[in-house]
Each structure stands twice: as C-alpha cells, then as structure tokens.
Amino acid sequence: xxxxxxxxxxxxxxxxxxxxxxxxxxxxxxxxxxxxxxxxxxxxxxxxxxxxxxxxxxxxxxxxxxxxxxxxxxxxxxxxxxxxxxxxxxxxxxxxxxxxxxxxxxxxxxxxxxxxxxxxxxxxxxxxxxxxxxxxxxxxxxxxxxxxxxxxxxxxxxxxxxxxxxxxxxxxxxxxxxxxxxxxxxxxxxxxxxxxxxxxxxxxxxxxxxxxxxxxxxxxxxxxxxxxxxxxxxxxxxxxxxxxxxxxxxxxxxxxxxxxxxxxxxxxxxxxxxxxxxxxxxxxxxxxxxxxxxxxxxxxxxxxxxxxxxxxxxxxx
Numbered sequence: 001x002x003x004x005x006x007x008x009x010x011x012x013x014x015x016x017x018x019x020x021x022x023x024x025x026x027x028x029x030x031x032x033x034x035x036x037x038x039x040x041x042x043x044x045x046x047x048x049x050x051x052x053x054x055x056x057x058x059x060x061x062x063x064x065x066x067x068x069x070x071x072x073x074x075x076x077x078x079x080x081x082x083x084x085x086x087x088x089x090x091x092x093x094x095x096x097x098x099x100x101x102x103x104x105x106x107x108x109x110x111x112x113x114x115x116x117x118x119x120x121x122x123x124x125x126x127x128x129x130x131x132x133x134x135x136x137x138x139x140x141x142x143x144x145x146x147x148x149x150x151x152x153x154x155x156x157x158x159x160x161x162x163x164x165x166x167x168x169x170x171x172x173x174x175x176x177x178x179x180x181x182x183x184x185x186x187x188x189x190x191x192x193x194x195x196x197x198x199x200x201x202x203x204x205x206x207x208x209x210x211x212x213x214x215x216x217x218x219x220x221x222x223x224x225x226x227x228x229x230x231x232x233x234x235x236x237x238x239x240x241x242x243x244x245x246x247x248x249x250x251x252x253x254x255x256x257x258x259x260x261x262x263x264x265x266x267x268x269x270x271x272x273x274x275x276x277x278x279x280x281x282x283x284x285x286x287x288x289x290x291x292x293x294x295x296x297x298x299x300x301x302x303x304x305x306x307x308x309x310x311x312x313x314x315x316x317x
Contacts, residue, residue, distance in 0.1 A: 004032070
C-alpha cells in the first residue's frame with residue numbers, strides 16, 4: 001500500500017486540482033490518499049468530505065504547523081511507502097507509478113525525488129532533487145532552468161524536496177526520534193533538509209526520478225517573509241545539529257562566514273520585507289543553538305564523511 005499524504009492549511013483553492021490529479025493516477029488501486037488539515041479556517045474540510053469521501057481526512061484540533069501535520073499523518077498511516085505531496089500541485093498521471101516503481105526497481109535507495117516543474121511555466125524546473133552545501137545552504141537542483149538532458153536521467157541526489165517525495169516507511173522508522181520523523185522544533189521549512197541529512201548520515205540514499213513529474217504553484221501556500229524568517233533561522237540550526245564531528249571543526253568557519261554574508265546582504269536590503277524577516281530569523285536562531293547542539297547525540301557513529309562530502313559542496317552534487 002502507498003500512503004499519499006497531502007498537508008493542507010487554508011488550501012481549498014488548490015485541493016480540487018491536487019486531489020483530482022491523484023484520482024487519475026495509473027496506480028490508483030494501490031494508493032490511499034490522506035489529507036491532514038491543520039485547523040483551516042476556510043472550507044477545506046467540508047470540500048474534501050463532500051467531494052472526496054474516499055480520502056482519509058485528519059483534522060488537527062488546532063494549528064500546529066506543517067511539520068506537525070506531516071508527523072501526525074505518517075503516524076496515522078501504515079503503508080509500505082509514504083509519499084508527501086504539497087496541496088498546491090498537479091501530479092501527472094504516471095507520477096506515482098514512476099516514483100514508487102523506481103524504489104521497487106532499486107532496493108538500494110530509501111527515498112525517491114520527483115521532478116517538480118513550475119505550474120504556470122511547465123518547461124521550467126523547480127526541483128530535480130535537492131542539494132546541500134557544506135556552508136549550510138540547501139537548494140533545488142535545476143531551479144529556474146529549462147528542462148535539459150542532465151535532468152532527464154535517473155541519478156542519485158542528496159535528497160528529495162518534501163513537496164513531492166516518496167519514502168520507504170522502514171527508512172522513516174529508522175530515522176524517527178521517539179517515534180517522530182520530522183523535527184518539530186524546526187516549525188516549518190528545512191524539515192526535509194534535516195531529514196535528508198539524517199538519512200545520509202545513516203547511509204540511506206535518494207534516487208531522482210525524472211519521469212515522476214509534478215507541477216507546483218511555487219510558494220502558493222507559503223513563501224515570502226514567512227519563508228525568509230524560517231530559512232534564516234533554520235539553515236544554521238540544521239547544520240549545527242547534523243554535521244558530524246570530522247567535518248564540524250573543519251567547516252564551521254565556512255558556515256559562520258556564509259551567515260555573516262547573508263546578514264550583511266539582508267542589512268543592505270533592509271527596506272525589503274523578506275530581508276527584515278531573514279534578519280529576524282538569524283537573530284532568533286541564537287536562542288535555539290543550545291537546543292540543537294544537544295540533538296547532536298542523535299548523529300550515528302561511525303559516519304563515512306568522505307561519502308557525505310561527495311554529495312555536498314555544490315549544486316551539481
């Protein structure tokens with residue numbers, strides 16, 4: 001069984017396209033869709049109940065944030081595969097079959113990354129899998145680029161964007177801390193970066209599946225100042241939490257210098273709302289450093305730092 005989880009908060013305007021596309025998946029019979037609603041104030045819940053009675057609906061009693069919603073849905077489902085899909089997406093009919101098919105054909109991989117394309121410019125890439133740099137900055141492979149041959153072949157990548165990703169449940173169980181998969185202390189944004197780093201440290205690998213295509217309304221249900229705040233806050237915290245000792249002492253100065261550059265750039269653009277939010281996020285991170293350093297006890301030993309570095313360091317990794 002494949003559990004497809006769609007987190008939702010006030011996303012009624014997106015759910016119709018998202019859920020309709022899931023109904024047209026070629027492997028529909030093997031799939032169960034769960035919408036986890038984070039205490040929406042619009043008519044999302046009524047819409048799902050009325051129009052998609054076969055969809056499993058989890059309604060959280062109060063708003064807990066994206067990460068908590070994902071964790072609640074993962075805990076409430078039992079399928080061999082867990083698939084996360086943003087509500088502001090439209091999956092192509094073969095998307096799920098291609099994504100899960102890649103994991104079934106390649107048991108050496110634990111996660112599968114979709115190819116996310118922009119909803120309104122469907123030849124432009126949002127993510128062809130994610131990368132992570134040693135300075136603590138994550139990103140999307142191929143972002144803003146036209147689809148090209150280098151993004152049309154299956155290949156290993158650092159990790160998937162959780163906006164459209166498949167996970168073996170056995171791998172998530174291995175990574176869970178006290179039964180919780182995503183780190184809820186991150187709130188929102190970078191929860192998938194944190195999970196991908198933890199997976200790498202445990203030797204769990206990700207395959208990019210170029211035929212598993214999803215169209216994404218980028219930042220339709222987030223982004224802007226909110227994203228700037230949480231990225232400013234969480235980028236250094238994820239690094240401090242996860243980078244293993246052999247790399248920590250060697251590269252912490254690179255990470256700190258990058259944070260200084262980001263801070264200076266935000267100051268230069270201080271009149272912009274996003275820049276001010278990023279500054280607030282960076283300052284907020286200071287209050288959580290001790291909390292996230294304490295989580296370093298979760299890093300497995302030994303860690304193959306050489307192999308980890310091969311998948312870090314540049315956008316092309």
